[in-house]
Amino acid sequence: MKLDLASCHQALQARDARFDGRFYVGVSSTGIYCRPVCPARTPRAANCDFFPHAAAAERAGYRPCLRCRPELAPGLAPMDAPDRLARQACARIEAGALDAASLMALAAELGVSERHLRRVVEEATGASPVDLAQTRRLLLAKQLLTDTALPMAVVAQTAGFGSLRRFNHLFQSRYGLAPGRLRRASPERAETPVPDRIELRLAYRPPLAWPALLEFLAGRGAAGVEAAVGPCYLRTVQLAGRRGWLAVQPDVEAARPQLRVQLSAGLLPVLSAVLQRLRRLLDLDANPEAIAAQLGRDARLAPLLAATPGLRVPGAFDGFELALRAVLGQQVTVKAATTLFGRFAARYGEPAQSPFAELRYHAPTAERVAEAPRQALIELGLTGRRAETVQRLARAMAEGQLRLEPGADPEATLVAMQELPGIGPWTAHYVAMRALGWPDAFPDGDLALLKALAAPNARALREAAEAWRPWRAYAAIHFWRSLAMGG
Structure with missing residues (x-):
């Protein structure tokens, strides 16, 4: 958003949650900077300086507010930065x-x-x-x-x-x-010895369709690696040589929209990276109001947005894990792909320790799968061609030739993925949607999307989707959910 004094001060007066994380206000009379949802008395416009990032406010000499806690503000969505x-x-x-x-x-x-x-x-x-x-x-x-x-x-x-x-x-x-x-x-x-787990909060811009997000993740994860128990999402974590687990659920007692996260203490050395990956997995930096305003202009999408407000594009905690799941899901049902992924986790994932019986393995790494003989992959239930695709994908990621993470160039990544044997436009765009967090990725050859829009071919679907830019991935996830719900 453009940081002009009038519009920012109006959002500040309204404590409009849609602007939380999109700008910060420095109050010259106190030397403190706040989120636009801060419960403190609204300062006079003449005493306000507005900043697009917390770091800019601190660079100008302001200190963070202890009431609204800028460290809990939602981050900027990928499309918010102009470059x-x-x-x-x-x-x-x-x-x-x-x-x-x-x-x-x-x-x-x-x-x-x-x-x-x-x-x-x-x-x-x-x-x-x-x-x-x-x-x-x-x-x-x-x-x-x-x-x-x-x-x-x-x-x-x-x-x-x-x-x-x-x-x-x-x-x-x-x-x-x-x-x-x-x-x-x-x-x-007061300080105590390091516990076996810590608890933190993650904020987001409401609304958040948590049950739908939980259903999607649990239905496409690997048994033993991630699970849903009631309203709680569970998964194992391995990152930079550290292993542990995490559990996430809505904080129903909080005054502001936020999730409660428990993590094992063994993840403390990589906590910052874990929290960032968790935010992208749950798409917490999305701006659902802005997305709905754009997509809601389409008569086909408007009722879907109303039925499931705050539906997110599920991301990925690990790029290889998501890409492997996408390859295993080619030309088979969701259930069959989930079964295959579970076999990979049991064979190539390390055993996990956690307080949850549902979590038994860590997800297989690219390095481990790259070393697997092709015949061993075939014995898990893959065809020879699919086993080759898995091997080539694992090697490309293990050797650093392919990066599947937010910040990677979407167009270049799409090209690089499709150079691998057995990976076409659908798989590449699906991975871009989730692993890269690219909100405009769109698998225009998807049979379900063709059916949902009664489009005769991929070209017609692409043309229909032009009006949804730059949020085509969110349009796709709404149509997929509608079909899954029998809409």
Whole structure:
């Protein structure tokens, strides 16, 4: 959105949740910056400065509000940033790319100069890449201090700071408040030994069709890797050598829309990356009001939007896991594909330990599957050609030739995927929808979509879908759900 004073202040006065995470307001009379849904008294327009990102507010000298907690605000959706390179860079930074590597290394990875990358990111966000990374670490630390009883040294390490001294200095200088004072403001959060699990909150823009999202994920996951128990989503996690589990469900007691997340303590060293992957799996950074406003102009979609408001495009926790599931699902039923995926998890996934009987395995990795003999894959129930496709996909990802994650270039990824034997446009677009989080991906050859729109061919379907840009993936998920529900 364009950050003009009048429109931002009107949204602030209304505490309109649709703008939460889309801008932040710095109040000059207090030196604090807030979310537009902050319950504090609305400041005068003359005392307000508006920023597109929390890092830009902090760069201007503002401290985060302790009431509305900017670290809980929904992030910007992939289509919100005006520049593709900026979106790619921000996604990598949010995943921790600058925690262990330099800006020069990130620029080289993205194929641009360090100077150009810095300029593009600053134009898109109002803050430098280093500012973005530092704000991400500080806000994660602030959330841990407020929501958990983790020891201070563990908070600093989990948030990505090299030392407790460095963390204390940056927190004090940026927020004007010692970390210990923030914790003492919450007596129930007195430090205790590291527990076996922690609990955090993830915010989102309402509405959220949680039952529909849960049904989709559980129906297409691998038995033993992920499951739905009542309103709770469960899954195992392995990332950067760390293994554990997580459980997510709506926080029905919260005043604002948010999910309650429990994670095993073994995931603390990779917590930032886990939370980011979880947000993209559940599509929590989507703006359902903006999507509905666009798609609702179509008479075929309007009743579907009304029937399931807040329907999200389920993402992917791991790109290879999703791509493998998509390949296994070619030309077979959802149930048959899920059975095949479960066999892969049992054969090539490592055993998992969790408090949930439903979670028994970690998802198979690209490296493990790439080493599997073709005959072993055939014995799981694959044809020879499908086994070759799985092998080539696993090797491409294990060797870094293919990246399936948000921030990757959609067009280039679609081309790269279709160069692999056995992967056509439908599979490539399905993976782009979910693993890349690309909201405009659209499998125009999908038989169910052709049926739903009574389109004679893929070309006619593409033409009909032009009006849905840039949210074609959301249109597809609504039609799929309608057909599944017998609509």
